[in-house]
Amino acid sequence: xxxxxxxxxxxxxxxxxxxxxxxxxxxxxxxxxxxxxxxxxxxxxxxxxxxxxxxxxxxxxxxxxxxxxxxxxxxxxxxxxxxxxxxxxxxxxxxxxxxxxxxxxxxxxxxxxxxxxxxxxxxxxxxxxxxxxxxxxxxxxxxxxxxxxxxxxxxxxxxxxxxxxxxxxxxxxxxxxxxxxxxxxxxxxxxxxxxxxxxxxxxxxxxxxxxxxxxxxxxxxxxxxxxxxxxxxxxxxxxxxxxxxxxxxxxxxxxxxxxxxxxxxxxxxxxxxxxxxxx
Amino acid sequence: xxxxxxxxxxxxxxxxxxxxxxxxxxxxxxxxxxxxxxxxxxxxxxxxxxxxxxxxxxxxxxxxxxxxxxxxxxxxxxxxxxxxxxxxxxxxxxxxxxxxxxxxxxxxxxxxxxxxxxxxxxxxxxxxxxxxxxxxxxxxxxxxxxxxxxxxxxxxxxxxxxxxxxxxxxxxxxxxxxxxxxxxxxxxxxxxxxxxxxxxxxxxxxxxxxxxxxxxxxxxxxxxxxxxxxxxxxxxxxxxxxxxxxxxxxxxxxxxxxxxxxxxxxxxxxxxxxxxxxxxxxxxxxxxxxxxxxxxxxxxxxxxxxxxxxxxxxxxxxxxxxxxxxxxxxxxxxxxxxxxxxxxxxxxxxxxxxxxxxxxxxxxxxxxxxxxxxxxxxxxxxxxxxx
Numbered sequence: 001x002x003x004x005x006x007x008x009x010x011x012x013x014x015x016x017x018x019x020x021x022x023x024x025x026x027x028x029x030x031x032x033x034x035x036x037x038x039x040x041x042x043x044x045x046x047x048x049x050x051x052x053x054x055x056x057x058x059x060x061x062x063x064x065x066x067x068x069x070x071x072x073x074x075x076x077x078x079x080x081x082x083x084x085x086x087x088x089x090x091x092x093x094x095x096x097x098x099x100x101x102x103x104x105x106x107x108x109x110x111x112x113x114x115x116x117x118x119x120x121x122x123x124x125x126x127x128x129x130x131x132x133x134x135x136x137x138x139x140x141x142x143x144x145x146x147x148x149x150x151x152x153x154x155x156x157x158x159x160x161x162x163x164x165x166x167x168x169x170x171x172x173x174x175x176x177x178x179x180x181x182x183x184x185x186x187x188x189x190x191x192x193x194x195x196x197x198x199x200x201x202x203x204x205x206x207x208x209x210x211x212x213x214x215x216x217x218x219x220x221x222x223x224x225x226x227x228x229x230x231x232x233x234x235x236x237x238x239x240x241x242x243x244x245x246x247x248x249x250x251x252x253x254x255x256x257x258x259x260x261x262x263x264x265x266x267x268x269x270x271x272x273x274x275x276x277x278x279x
Numbered sequence: 280x281x282x283x284x285x286x287x288x289x290x291x292x293x294x295x296x297x298x299x300x301x302x303x304x305x306x307x308x309x310x311x312x313x314x315x316x317x318x319x320x321x322x323x324x325x326x327x328x329x330x331x332x333x334x335x336x337x338x339x340x341x342x343x344x345x346x347x348x349x350x351x352x353x354x355x356x357x358x359x360x361x362x363x364x365x366x367x368x369x370x371x372x373x374x375x376x377x378x379x380x381x382x383x384x385x386x387x388x389x390x391x392x393x394x395x396x397x398x399x400x401x402x403x404x405x406x407x408x409x410x411x412x413x414x415x416x417x418x419x420x421x422x423x424x425x426x427x428x429x430x431x432x433x434x435x436x437x438x439x440x441x442x443x444x445x446x447x448x449x450x451x452x453x454x455x456x457x458x459x460x461x462x463x464x465x466x467x468x469x470x471x472x473x474x475x476x477x478x479x480x481x482x483x484x485x486x487x488x489x490x491x492x493x494x495x496x497x498x499x500x501x502x503x504x505x506x507x508x509x510x511x512x513x514x515x516x517x518x519x520x521x522x523x524x525x526x527x528x529x530x531x532x533x534x535x536x537x538x539x540x541x542x543x544x545x546x547x548x549x550x551x552x553x554x555x556x557x558x559x560x561x562x563x564x565x566x567x568x569x570x571x572x573x574x575x576x577x578x579x580x581x582x583x584x585x586x587x588x589x590x591x592x593x594x595x596x597x598x599x600x601x602x603x604x605x606x607x608x609x610x611x612x613x614x615x616x617x618x619x620x621x622x623x624x625x626x627x628x629x630x631x632x633x634x635x636x637x638x639x640x641x642x643x644x645x646x647x648x649x650x651x652x653x654x655x656x657x658x659x660x661x662x663x664x665x666x
Contacts, residue, residue: 007288009286009287009288009290009291010291010296012292027604029604160296160300161286161296161299161300161303162286163281163283165281165303165307166281168300168304169281169304169307169308170304170308171308191296196296196297198295198296198297198321199296199297199300201297202297202300202301202321275321275325
């Protein structure tokens, strides 16, 4: 069987997957897009030689990226999803009955098309009437937004050093804060606590200069190098640790208890931020 | 739109992602003048906490010559780092920061009289030497000071050898220790230098073996030594991953433990290892030319205004700003901005093709770059910025 060797630049390990079949290989304006089939994980979406999702375990990432922010909010109506062209986050956001509008901002239209074609269970909500697709740089969309009417901004980007960098600048974070309501939530992935601890800290520190409340939670992701994946969550007034609505959706992993458990214990968080953790 | 850089897996293995992230954020935000040297303060702090950690009874003295920028020295001073200096200029910066004399040593075996006078009045009390004339100078200008003899050791495998200019062999060293005692100095130790950017771990073995022989010989002459200054030499990642500081120190520590008295004081003098890999030079492409089958790339930093070590064989890694949607690379002859044909940084460097005015980041360039630089031909020395 042929093999796919992942080339995540900042991973000290190389993951290697059996390839049953290469279903698609092409180039968009921004990146190389590949879809392969693996006997264990099923279909896998690969951008610039880095695995983005697999049919088997995508829900871990999509649920955890979405529902912490959504349930910490008392009544999320308007949501911006940046990146996540596969549609996984949009699918999760629309599970919340309160949602009236999703701005789905993806820079690479080709990823949406490929996802609709090969990952219908992930892309299933992209065409929902509540979703407005914007094909553009997410940073530009947020920076140009005139009102503070958004309840949650969710970033599902590729690796931070690359063209997703515009979603990690201070200017962008300030723009996010400005577009959020007072109860609004912002969440973004910040790579692995095992392998990219300094990046996790760095982004926490940058966010703390912009938002009054900044926190960190993690989720186990089998197919992202380092596995112990960290998410930075920030808000203007509400603690993201608390759920503010009854758990009323269907999920595979996330629930109220996971919500509490996924945040780091205070002692560990403190040691992390003081750069006292050595690994 | 932000600038697009071609970051490769190799770059990622050489420097921490967070350092590159900070540098890119700085470049994105500030209207940066090039050439500039950006130093990641977090990385410096990390290196400071790493160096000496695995050597018992050790004190660390930053070799100021590696990068004497006052912002860096102030940052290190706040971390209560020691300093190793050679000249009145270096002393001048430290005195402006009110560094206590107890945290300063001088390991240049040949010191100017002017420096000795100033060092003595400042209260510096640790000096290395390797000649009788230096003993005479020290006994006149810094009477009764502590001195340590520079032993010559092999520098094979270090990319920047230092042994030819300095150091004496064991017998001569023993005689010089006795001579220092005769002149009423306090000969208390031995120093050596395995060579800068030393990737050969056995150099420390040989050096410590020789130091041990000298230590015993001194004892037979009635001189009880208490100090071992193991110099610098810890390597950093330029184009490949080198042996880790932790591995070197664990090895050195066990050799010291096996061969020297348990209360021996250890001095370490890193320069490159403290600031080298925390620094990234930000340069601009100023020209491209094709001359008889050779592709030339000209940037605004060269051999004279920052990359002097390239002449001695140090090779750097480069991250190129490029907007070409291709993975192909060209083999470039990389040259500095001056009119001198000596100003060639490297040949056969495989890089993606940038456009004029694009940036090129030079990794691991925090040490021995701006401190070596001149304004030859009117090209400015990179400004050091601590981020």
